[in-house]
Amino acid sequence: MHLDSLSAGKTFIREVARTGQTIGTVHTLGALHLGHAELIRRAAVENDVAIVTVYPNKSQFEPGVSYHFNLDDDIRLALRAGATAVLSSNDAEMFPAGYRTLISQDDYHLRLDGPQEHLKEAVTGAICWICFARPTRSYFGLKDIGQAILVKRAVADLLLDCEIRFVPTVRYRNGVPISSRLRRFSRSELDELSCLFTALDHSRKEIAQGASSVKDLVASATSKIAFRQFKLDFVRIVGADSFVDLGQVKLPFIIVGAAMAHGLRVFDSIYVPDQDTLLNGPPDVWIDLPEQSWPHDYA
Known part of the structure; x- marks a missing residue:
């Protein structure tokens, strides 16, 4: 089912609420891929x-x-993955004249990826949808760990009656996390980009073996990244509660890296909330690489 306006969505959601059914939501920008499909599948199974x-x-x-x-x-991908309904909207509905509200979380939105990633706006958008759809549970991928954590914090702070579920990152078997941005890259570039995940996971394994100096860990990870077509932006280890760079590693933390190519910043991260994840690695979902390159049609 496709609901092509907020008014149509409101009618549907009210009927679902009237019948007492649970709602799971997945909020996207469009250009859905198999990472989104995993979120949708879990939302469908659990609601x-x-x-x-x-x-x-x-x-x-x-x-x-x-x-x-x-x-x-x-719409086709979402329905195949188990969605009951796809709700689409437009600028006139979402940002009518006079719109002026953004979710403020101090400077947390600047700490992880910088101002150019518009994390405050992403969190605001997610909270708007959660308020509108009134889900029992809403699903966020760990690929976008910053947004996931800040949305969960905002939901708690604003007393919204919604459980935020984190879903493991979906990766190609070479380690690259699936992202809409990858439509810009060739198969050879995806293979090259895989060394970023290898480096981040190397840091996790070093920490599991007792290493704790972030300066040394970052230097070790950086030495394992050999880019030709990409430019390494950074490798960082930050606190998962604060997004502030650590001096010595302590749980929970995030190992995050970024690379640049085609004018795009591509991120990867490993979220380590507990000792089990530190020792065994995150519960990522692994899929085969596409047989052909993505078309270069993403801007």
């Missing part, structure tokens, strides 16, 4: 109704940037 929202949040993009997605393709 009576699974709603997928598709809206390329204009506040998350620099002026003039165009986000390419095919709504019909997104």
Whole structure:
């Protein structure tokens, strides 16, 4: 089922609420991929109704940037993954004249990826959808760990009656996390990018063996990254509660790295919330690489 406006979505959600069914939501910008499919699958399994929202949040993009997605393709993928309904919207509905509200979380939105990633706007968009859809549970991938953690914090702080579920990162078998941004990269570039995950996971294993100096760990990880077509932006180890760079490693923490190519910043991260994840690695979902390169049609 496709609900093509907020009014249609509101009617559907009210009927679901009236019948007492549980709702699971997945909130997307569009350009859905197999990472989104894993979120949707879990939402469908764990709830009576699974709603997928598709809206390329204009506040998350620099002026003039165009986000390419095919709504019909997104609807098909979402329904195949188990969605009950796909709710799409537009700028006029989401940002009417006079809109002025953003979720404020001090400077946390700047600490992990920098101001160019518009994390405040991403969190605001997610909270708007959660308030609108009133889900029992809402699902966020650990690939976007910063957004996931800040949305969970905002839901708790605002006393919203919604459980935030973290879903493991979906990775290609070479280690690269699936992202809409990867549509810009060739198969050879994906293979090259895999060394970023290898380096981050090397740091996790070193920490599991007793290493604790972040300076030494970052230097060791960086030495394992050999890019030709990419440029390494950074490797960091930050506290998972504060997003502040650590001097000595302590749980919970995030190992995060970023690389640049085609004018895009590509991130990878390993979220280590507990001793079990430290010792055994995160519970990532692994899938085969595409047989052909993505088309270079993403901006």
